[in-house]
Every structure is written in C-alpha cells, then in structure tokens.
Amino acid sequence: MKATVLVCAGLLVFSGLVIGQNSPLPLISSPFSPINAAPGGPALALTVNGANFTSTSVVHWNGSPRPTTFVSGAQLTASVSVADIATPATANITVVNPPPGGGTSNVAQFNVTTEVSGSAYKTVAMTNSYLPNLSADLNNDGKLDIVAISFNSSPGQLRVTLGNGDTTFQPALITTIENAPNAIAGGDFNQDGKYDIAIANTNGTVSVLLGNGDGT
Known part of the structure; x- marks a missing residue:
C-alpha cells in the first residue's frame, strides 16, 4: 500500500492511496471440454472449468502457457495447437494466477488418445x-x-x-x-x-x- 500525505491549513489530505488485492488460488474441476483429443487432430479450444479464475489467469499445458480467454470466474478457454496433440500422450493441465497472491492450481490430466468403440464401454450404476x-x-x-x-x-x-x-x-x-x-x-x-x-x-x-x- 502506498499513500502520499499532504498537510494543508491544518488538514491532513491523503492522495494516491493504492490498496493491492491478492489474486485467489485457482482450482480446476473435471471434466474438460472436449474430454479428450485424437492424436494428429486439428487445433482446438480447450474449455477448463473450476473456480477462482480471473482475467489474468493463464492455462498451462505441461507447464507451458497457452493463449487463454477469460470466460468467467468458473471457466477459461485455451488454444491447444496441432503440435500439442500430434502424438498419443497425457497432458498435465494447470491454471496460473499471477501475484500478488495467486499461484498454480491443482493438476488435471487431458488425454490425447484414440477413442474406443462403443462396445468397449461399461456402465457403473449410480442412485x-x-x-x-x-x-x-x-x-x-x-x-x-x-x-x-x-x-x-x-x-x-x-x-x-x-x-x-x-x-x-x-x-x-x-x-x-x-x-x-x-x-x-x-x-x-x-x-x-x-x-x-x-x-x-x-x-x-x-x-x-x-x-x-x-x-x-
């Protein structure tokens, strides 16, 4: 916090008062959209859901920043390039809020993999x-x-x-x-x-x- 104090005719006048506000720690929740990508596929916009996002939040792909668009405090979109999904892999996705405060979110994983056929799916019942x-x-x-x-x-x-x-x-x-x-x-x-x-x-x-x- 920085302030300038001026004394004018016996009065104290405060000017230039700046109060900093810390960024919150971001939190990623699942699922992403899309939920995965096929190897060798086209570039995509990855929707990241969670909490405590700000207009300065940046999505990171395996620790490297990606162009990020702020949608709301609970959603961001990131540009994923063709090179990012060229081969089968599991990418570690994080969101970084800059200081003051802020920090790096939990890690969520995004799979670059070929989808299995419908016959390979199994259902888990939930009440x-x-x-x-x-x-x-x-x-x-x-x-x-x-x-x-x-x-x-x-x-x-x-x-x-x-x-x-x-x-x-x-x-x-x-x-x-x-x-x-x-x-x-x-x-x-x-x-x-x-x-x-x-x-x-x-x-x-x-x-x-x-x-x-x-x-x-």
Whole structure:
C-alpha cells in the first residue's frame, strides 16, 4: 500500500492511496471440454472449468502457457495447437494466477488418445445425479478409481468407487458433504503422498477432504 500525505491549513489530505488485492488460488474441476483429443487432430479450444479464475489467469499445458480467454470466474478457454496433440500422450493441465497472491492450481490430466468403440464401454450404476467427476488412484494400488459428487444437492454426497483394474468397480464409499457441491478437484494438498479432494460449494466455500490413502 502506498499513500502520499499532504498537510494543508491544518488538514491532513491523503492522495494516491493504492490498496493491492491478492489474486485467489485457482482450482480446476473435471471434466474438460472436449474430454479428450485424437492424436494428429486439428487445433482446438480447450474449455477448463473450476473456480477462482480471473482475467489474468493463464492455462498451462505441461507447464507451458497457452493463449487463454477469460470466460468467467468458473471457466477459461485455451488454444491447444496441432503440435500439442500430434502424438498419443497425457497432458498435465494447470491454471496460473499471477501475484500478488495467486499461484498454480491443482493438476488435471487431458488425454490425447484414440477413442474406443462403443462396445468397449461399461456402465457403473449410480442412485443419484452425480456430476462432475474425476478419476484418480485414491488407494495407491495402481488402478484408477472414480470420484463423483451429487451436483447442487444439500446436503451433498461424495461418492468414491474403487477400481479393480479390469473396468469393474467395488461398491461405492459415500461421504456426506454439509454444503451443496457444484465442482470437484483432486491432488495431494498436504504433501503426505495421499490423494485429497477439494469441493467447491454453491455458497462460495470450498470443502477439503484429506485422504487416508485407502479410498476414504
């Protein structure tokens, strides 16, 4: 904060008062749009959803900035080049808010891969409307698990479905969320080697659930 103080006829006059406002820490939630890209495909506009985005937020592809358009505090679009998706790969997507404050978001992955045929899909039944979701290895067994939230319901639910590694899944683990959730993101937030979950709620709060390394 910087200010100039002028003394005029016994009066104190403040001018040039500048108060800085810190940028928030951005948060990415799944899914992207499009959800993946085919190797060798054309350039695309990648829609990134989340929270705490600003007009100065920049989407990074594997640590390198990409031309970014601010849509809202919950959405950005980034220009992905032909070279970015030339070969099969998994790209690490982050959002960076500049200082003061700000920082780098959690990492979300975007797959450059050939789509499988419809016959290869399997369905996991869910009793409620769960959106959006993410996949991660929550119990450190080397197999992807599914994480979803009950969208905009209060109280909300977090549903963890542990994968068996063969496209089948174990019975879901349900955790009640006090607020109404509308976005989800994951990462190791306390650097203990265990996957954690962050949930953005409709009342403007964020709930952080620290993982135990076993899916709970």
